[in-house]
Amino acid sequence: MLAFVIRRVFQSVIVLLVVGLVAFSLFRFVGDPVENMLGQERTQADIDRLRAQLGLDQPFPVQYWRFLQNAADGNFGMSYRQGRPVTDLLIERAPATLELAFVSGLFALAGGIVLGIYTAIRKRGWLANFIMTASLIGVSLPTFLIGILLIWIFAVELGWLPSFGRGETVRIGWWTTGFLTESGLKALILPSITLGLYQMTLIMRLVRSEMLEVLRQDYIRFARARGLSERAVNFGHALKNTLVPVITVTGLQLGSIIAFAIITETVFQWPGVGLLFINAVQFVDIPVMAAYLMLISVMFVGINLIVDLLYVAIDPRLRADRAAAAK
């Protein structure tokens, strides 16, 4: 068991190193930051001076090694665009993205479970069929279009909800939250729906198919035969057994929620890390791009690792399977 954990952690570190290399090297092709950092009146001498100052004239492996050394210290350098430490920027922007991801995850989970149960129980009902078909609309339009349509309807035409930003935020230590003000909560609604719609459809379908699977099992039939109410069967027995895979999938989806926040944040001018990343790409702000990718990969690899280890802890059969596969 310990050997497996060590091997798995070791593999994760390798994965992170590779991701770091990929992230760092690939973005070198995106463009030249120097040009943007100097104004309209720059001369060739300014350009050369700046390249040397940033270390961009160094050979590539030297640049990568420096990047890794600093990253290990939690230092991702200075943003070319804002002239501030990247770590500070990420910490400053993280609450916005995490709160958005949290609310949209919640929305996806709650909506997905409720609708999934309903469509499973009323399998042949017209409403269930309608929900199944309608939910596909959410995954058949690109996210940015859904966001813009929501802004158009609810902000411009109806004027009910704000079209951009986080509203008023309250500062608690280094964390800024939009949960404590009315405008902050209102501002969360449209972006959360935009971001969560896709995951909601996914979870709903998952819950539905798991429910259908479970409802066919013998013990459910026995429960019914014993005269338990439909409600007790559905919620007491069936639902409980569908939740494990649902929660696993939701956990794994958390990362992609944060990644897809890039688009939602761009549409809604949501001041999170996704918007920071997109700005960095447009400005060729390499330190910010590299740090963001590292952050995302640490998160993903971390989640993957935890899920894997949990599985092994829970289900010894998997351990045997893995051992066999690794032979």
Added chain:
Amino acid sequence: MNAIRRALDSDLGHSFRHSPVTIVAAFFVVVLFAGAIFAPLIAPYSPFDPATLNLMNGFTPPMEPNAFTGETFWLGTDDQGRDVFSAILYGMRISLFVGFAAVLLALILGVVAGLVAGYVGGWFDTVIMRVADVQLTFPSILVAMLIFGIAKGLTPPDMRDQMAIWVLIVSIGLSDWVQFARVVRGATLVERGKEYVQAARLIGRSPGAIMFRHVLPNVMSPVLVIATIGLALAIIAEATLSFLGVGAPPTQPSLGTLIRIGQGYLFSGEWWILFFPAMTLLVLALSVNLLGDWLREALNPRLR
């Protein structure tokens, strides 16, 4: 073998006939595919030839003559004076081409990787699955932006126009292969233990033959389902990448690029520039998704 296939066909056929939603979806898919394939024959204009465009035709509303040139267009024109109907047909060609090619790439990569990983196991399995982890680390849009970045750096400037399409295919394909690989690997692990595989091995068939002749046909139905859903996903992904500025070039717009252009005119009253391409994309993706849904249930009798 033939008998099984026929039974499957009739089973599929039966469930198809009894699902009106599926019939409608299939109808739309056929119509839209045909429109894309025969675009040069159907389209009244050639929207990809900039020299034939008249800028003064720009922003003509549907079925109304243009104020300057007096020309009329069924679905109106966009900001460059392009006939929206023709642009949709040609754009759909690009979107579908990108979608199919990306799914094909993902499918080949994923199926081969999954089969070998599941069947051979060992270090190869470990490597493949860790690579899959790395891949999952990068969500598809990030992968696409990365690949776009490198490709732009590596191709000569005069090639970039054509390059965009291939970059889209490679980036979407590369980010989707993991799905296939995981499913095929899982299925292969199960199949590997079955008697028919052991029998085949006993009579001395090569691992390659066993994998592709015996195991592969038995894991094809989940692959087919993933591929169908994947096609819809790829079409949407292409549109999303266009919004982020790494999609098809505006001189040869895909459906996604048309939507990106059109969303700028949502408030200004030129609704047709956005509405028609968006509706086409919606109907296309929805129909493909519905077909995928139906396939999944039809191929998995336990869900019925």
Added chain:
Amino acid sequence: MKRLVTAMMLGTAALALAAPASAETLRWAAAGDSLTLDPHAQNEGPTHTMSHQVYETLLHRDMAGKIVPSLATEWAPTDDPNKWEFKLRPGVKFHDGADFTASDVVFSLKRAMLPDSDMKELLASVSDVVAVDDLTVQIVTNGPNPILPSNLTNLFILDEGWAKANGVEKPQDFEGGEETFAVRNANGTGAFMLVERAPDSKTVLKRNPNHWGKDQFSQDVTEIVFTPIQNAATRVAALLSGEVDFIQDVPVQDLGRVEAADGLVVRTAPQNRVIFFGMNVGDADLKTDNIEGKNPFADPRVREAMNMAINRDAIRQVVMRGQSQPAGVIMPPFVNGWTPELDAVPATDVAKAKALMAEAGYGDGFSVTLNCPNDRYINDEAICQAAVGMMGQIGIKVALDAKPKAQHFPLIGGYETDFYMLGWGVPTFDSEYIFNFLVHTKGEKYGSWNGTRYSNPELDAKIESLASETDLAKRDATIAEIWQVVQAETIYLPIHHQVLNWGMKSAIDFPVQPEDQPHFKYLTFKK
């Protein structure tokens, strides 16, 4: 749960108390944020816009673009042609209460000349700044500089004591990635004081009650809340839904919608910026064309044909919806040297253009790549697309490569594009600025934005002579001569002068500033 709700209600109540709903708060949005509050660290429009609210300059361009007194009340060259003298405004105080004196001016201008400053090029001709007395400053130049005042309108004055106390005697080394106290804090003499700053997210300013000009300017605005909103549709949506009061850069297609909305109005004025195409006229062969061993752009007849093929009026009517002024010269009308004759728009004549192409030996046309930004100028990508079609009509098959400005501009400086779009604003309002950057042969000090590879030593000598020519009539004559050559050679293909559109609540009375610099001290609310 109950506790959470209570906390939420308390939070809301506290906020309701903290933010008095006041008609004088101006909620302002624009596409980009200021990059830094250090006023000498970045020479960039949106950065200056924010600095102009908090800091002030000796001389100031008002809302009409005219130079007016600000911290200096009078200025004139002295008897020594290498010296300008500035009389300073008495009784001015910085936001922290310190007095404004000549030593602050000397300190600030010298600070702006340090290597880390991004403003140093504007003071390249200055050799020294001297305080004569508490309210008099002399600027010494290397040789006479007739247009020195117009170089001072974006050079902000800091408090020497504040800078020294906070360790910001030097400008932030922006490129080197340095963060100093001055990046997020500011202490100027301006009409507004900094309250809160979250880069790329929110900046709050409040009215300076002790501003020297409080009787002179309306100062109706008591508080400014600035939010950058990049996505154009979202920005317009915010204005339409009443979440912001004022936005810069309204997309041209949404002007009608904003205009038609109740309580909103669009104000329009020509901008000091011209949009044009440049071509590689100097190389022996082009990288992106299909003609081997020859450069079609080197033939002036091809350039002339291209100039004739562009239908500027169609671009204005359709792409720009009337919001542009077709151009015949790469010089905004505000600039010294501009004449209506130079700016006469070339007639569109496809037949004649085709004949010229045939005459030059390119009757069958050729292919080339056009590089274009897609997030810099108004409808930049759409203009390029239109140009692709127009070039197609005379047989030039153009492939379009549109990308963000950060990736587009390096191509011009690095000689990596054969055909490109560029826009040029002229902060000094003088032709010399255009020649130095766009016409002079590229080298150490000149021609850094000249991507055409055009080189004409005779013209270079004339351009260099402008800097020290004190006889303004003679100088203007040289400027005219240079323009004659530029026009005759068709080095650039002018498209149009940009028009600025500011969208705002109709209760706001605010003219459009030609450099896209809103100075909110001039803003009034209609009563």
